[in-house]
Amino acid sequence: MKKLLLLALSVCGIYSAQAQVTVQTVQDSISTNTTWTNNKQYLLKGFVYVTSGATLTIDSGVIIKGDKNTKGTLVIERGAKIIAKGTATAPIVFTSNQPAGARSYGDWGGIVLCGKAPTNWTAGQAQVEGGLRSFYGGTDAADNSGTLQYVRIEFPGVAFSPGNEVNGLSLCGVGAGTTIDHIQVSYCGDDSYEWFGGNVNSKYLVAYRGWDDDFDTDCGYSGKNQFVFGLRDPYAADQSGSKAFENDSYLSGTNSGLLTDTLATKAIFSNTTVVGPLVSPTSTAFDPQYTSGVHTRRGSAQSILNSVIIGWPVGLLLDESSSSYGSTINNFTSNQAQFKNNILAGNQNASDVFYVRDGARNLTPTTTWGDTTVAPWSTSGLVGPKTWLASSANKNKVYPTAQTGVKLQSPFNLVNPNPVPTSQSPICYAQATFGGVTRTFNPTKPISTDTTGLGINWNVPGVAPDFTNSKASDAFFTKVNYVGAFAGTQTTTDNWMAKWTNFDPVNTDYSMTNTTEFPTSVANVNNNINAISVYPNPAIETATINFNLIEANQANVSVIDMTGKTVATVFNGNLAAGAHQFEINVANLATGCYFVQVQTTAGSKTIKLAVTK
Numbered sequence: 001m002k003k004l005l006l007l008a009l010s011v012c013g014i015y016s017a018q019a020q021v022t023v024q025t026v027q028d029s030i031s032t033n034t035t036w037t038n039n040k041q042y043l044l045k046g047f048v049y050v051t052s053g054a055t056l057t058i059d060s061g062v063i064i065k066g067d068k069n070t071k072g073t074l075v076i077e078r079g080a081k082i083i084a085k086g087t088a089t090a091p092i093v094f095t096s097n098q099p100a101g102a103r104s105y106g107d108w109g110g111i112v113l114c115g116k117a118p119t120n121w122t123a124g125q126a127q128v129e130g131g132l133r134s135f136y137g138g139t140d141a142a143d144n145s146g147t148l149q150y151v152r153i154e155f156p157g158v159a160f161s162p163g164n165e166v167n168g169l170s171l172c173g174v175g176a177g178t179t180i181d182h183i184q185v186s187y188c189g190d191d192s193y194e195w196f197g198g199n200v201n202s203k204y205l206v207a208y209r210g211w212d213d214d215f216d217t218d219c220g221y222s223g224k225n226q227f228v229f230g231l232r233d234p235y236a237a238d239q240s241g242s243k244a245f246e247n248d249s250y251l252s253g254t255n256s257g258l259l260t261d262t263l264a265t266k267a268i269f270s271n272t273t274v275v276g277p278l279v280s281p282t283s284t285a286f287d288p289q290y291t292s293g294v295h296t297r298r299g300s301a302q303s304i305l306n307s308v309i310i311g312w313p314v315g316l317l318l319d320e321s322s323s324s325y326g327s328t329i330n331n332f333t334s335n336q337a338q339f340k341n342n343i344l345a346g347n348q349n350a351s352d353v354f355y356v357r358d359g360a361r362n363l364t365p366t367t368t369w370g371d372t373t374v375a376p377w378s379t380s381g382l383v384g385p386k387t388w389l390a391s392s393a394n395k396n397k398v399y400p401t402a403q404t405g406v407k408l409q410s411p412f413n414l415v416n417p418n419p420v421p422t423s424q425s426p427i428c429y430a431q432a433t434f435g436g437v438t439r440t441f442n443p444t445k446p447i448s449t450d451t452t453g454l455g456i457n458w459n460v461p462g463v464a465p466d467f468t469n470s471k472a473s474d475a476f477f478t479k480v481n482y483v484g485a486f487a488g489t490q491t492t493t494d495n496w497m498a499k500w501t502n503f504d505p506v507n508t509d510y511s512m513t514n515t516t517e518f519p520t521s522v523a524n525v526n527n528n529i530n531a532i533s534v535y536p537n538p539a540i541e542t543a544t545i546n547f548n549l550i551e552a553n554q555a556n557v558s559v560i561d562m563t564g565k566t567v568a569t570v571f572n573g574n575l576a577a578g579a580h581q582f583e584i585n586v587a588n589l590a591t592g593c594y595f596v597q598v599q600t601t602a603g604s605k606t607i608k609l610a611v612t613k
Helices: 002-020 328-333 383-389
Strands: 022-030 034-036 041-048 054-059 063-066 073-075 081-085 092-096 108-114 146-155 158-161 164-166 167-170 178-186 193-196 201-206 215-218 224-231 242-247 269-273 289-295 303-305 308-310 314-319 343-344 353-357 398-399 409-410 416-419 429-432 439-440 531-533 541-547 553-559 566-575 580-586 590-601 603-611
Touching: 063 215, 063 353, 073 081, 108 146, 108 328, 108 353, 167 178, 178 553, 215 224, 242 269, 314 328, 353 383, 531 590, 541 603, 553 580, 566 580
Parallel strands: 022 041, 034 054, 041 063, 041 073, 054 081, 063 092, 073 108, 081 146, 092 146, 108 167, 146 178, 167 193, 178 201, 193 215, 201 224, 215 242, 224 269, 242 289, 269 303, 269 308, 289 314, 308 343, 314 353, 343 398
Antiparallel strands: 158 164, 409 416, 429 439, 531 541, 541 580, 553 566, 553 590, 590 603
C-alpha cells in the first residue's frame, strides 16, 4: 500500500511538472523588449529592473511568482514600460512561489512603477524606497509607464524598516498616460497601494487583507480614482497604525505645506467602499493597532467623495499638522480638500470623526480628549468636528451600525465578501410621496430631483452622490447614481469583482499554466467558486469535495484524468448559493493523479486528487 501511495503522489508530481512546462527564472535587468507568454511561468529573483527604453509585455493569464528567499521584485524604471493586459477570465497573476497553504504576507517584494510625472520633492526627483536603485519624478504629467489591467498581486510587500518599504503596487511619479484598472492586491505585508506623487488615474481597485494601509498617498499625488474596495482582516494590523486611507503631503525634503503651494497631495477618490475590522461598533475582537478608515495629515488636501466607510475605530481622523507642513484643516475649510456625500457606519462607539494635533494620539485617537490646543471649529472639543462632518454643505450620512444602516449583503465575510447593497440599502432605495402618490427610487435610472407632476420623474436614493462639484465633475468619473463602490440594481452586473478576483489565494493551485492544453485555467480561480477542498487525499474508495458558490448557478462536478478526459460525473444541475458537499466514488479509478473540476456558467475551478489502491 505504501508503494502504491508513493506512486500515486509521484504521478501527480510528474503531471504538475509537465503542466508547468517551463519555469523561467528572471533576475537582474531586462534591457530589451521582452514578452512573457502564457505557456510558461516566471520566477522573479531579487530586484528585477526593466530599464529605460525597454517594454515588458505580459500575455493574459500569465502566472509570475516572486521568490521568497530573495524577495523578488519587479521594477519598471523611468522611461520603461509594462504592458500587462489580462482579461476578466484570464487575469495576470503575480503571487508567491511558496506552495498552497504556506503562502503569507510579504513573501516577495511587489511591483514598482517609476515615472517622470511631477512630485513635490524640492529636488524634483527621489529614490524609490526599499533599497532600490531607481529614481522617479520629473515634469511630464502625461508620462506613460504602460498598462496594468486585470492583474492580481498576492502576498507582496516588505517593510525593511519604518519608512523603507516595498508595497504591493508602488506608483512613483507615474503619469496620466498610464492605464491602471482592475487590480487586486491581497495579503500585502505593507501598504497594498502607495502613490508617491504623479497623477496617474485608476478604476476598479481591490485591497484584500492587507497589513498596513490599503491606499496610501504621498508627495503631491494628484490623480483621480473611482470604484475602490478594501476589506480588512480584524487580526492583521501594523504597529504604525493601519487604515484604509493614509493621506500625506509633506515629508522631509519636500516643498512646504503652505496654502500657496500648489504641490500638496490633491488626489480624489470617489465611489469607494472600505470595510474595517469591526463587525459591530462595540466589538473588541480586532487588533488594537487599527486606527481609522481615513487618516488625513501633514498638509494633505486629498478628497474622498461618494463613498462608504464602515467598521473602523474612527471613521475620519483629521490630524492637524505642524506649521512646517501647513494646515491640514485649512485645506478643508478652504475647500481644497473635500469629504462629502459619504456614509460612515458602525465605527467604534460613534467615533465617526476625531481631531488630533501635531500627530498626538494619532495611533490612539479615541482616548480622552486632551489636546492643549482645541479644534479650530469650536472651543468645546469634539462638537466642532462632528458639526462640520454632518453639515448640510458636506451631506455626509452617519449610521450607528453597518447592518441596520448601510445594509450591504455580506461586507465583512473574509472568505466570500459581498459588499453589494441589498434592495433596502439607502444606497439604492428610497420612497417619497407627492400629493398622495408614493414614488420609489429606481436604481436602474439616473438621479432626478424633478418633483413636478406628482413626482413622476423624481428618482433620488436615500443617500445620493454628487458629481456636480468641482472635484468630481471631471470627465474621468463615471456619473453613477450611487455612493460606494457597487451598484444596487440586484443583478449580477453589480459586482465588478466577479470572475477575475480571488479571495482564497492561500490555497489556490498555481502549478499549471493558463493554456488550453490543460483541463482548466488556474487564472479563473474565483469564477463564483471558492473555499474548494477534497478529503481524504489520496483517496482509496471515496473522497468528499467541498466548495462554496458565491451566487446560485448551474453547476457540474466531474473528475478529469491527466489527458483532460472526464472519467466521472459527480453532479450536474442547479445549486443555490452557499456551501456544497459531494461524495466521489473512486473505487473504479486506477491509481494515479486526477482533477476534480467544478464548472459553472461563470467559469471553473479544479483541485488535484490522488487515487491509490
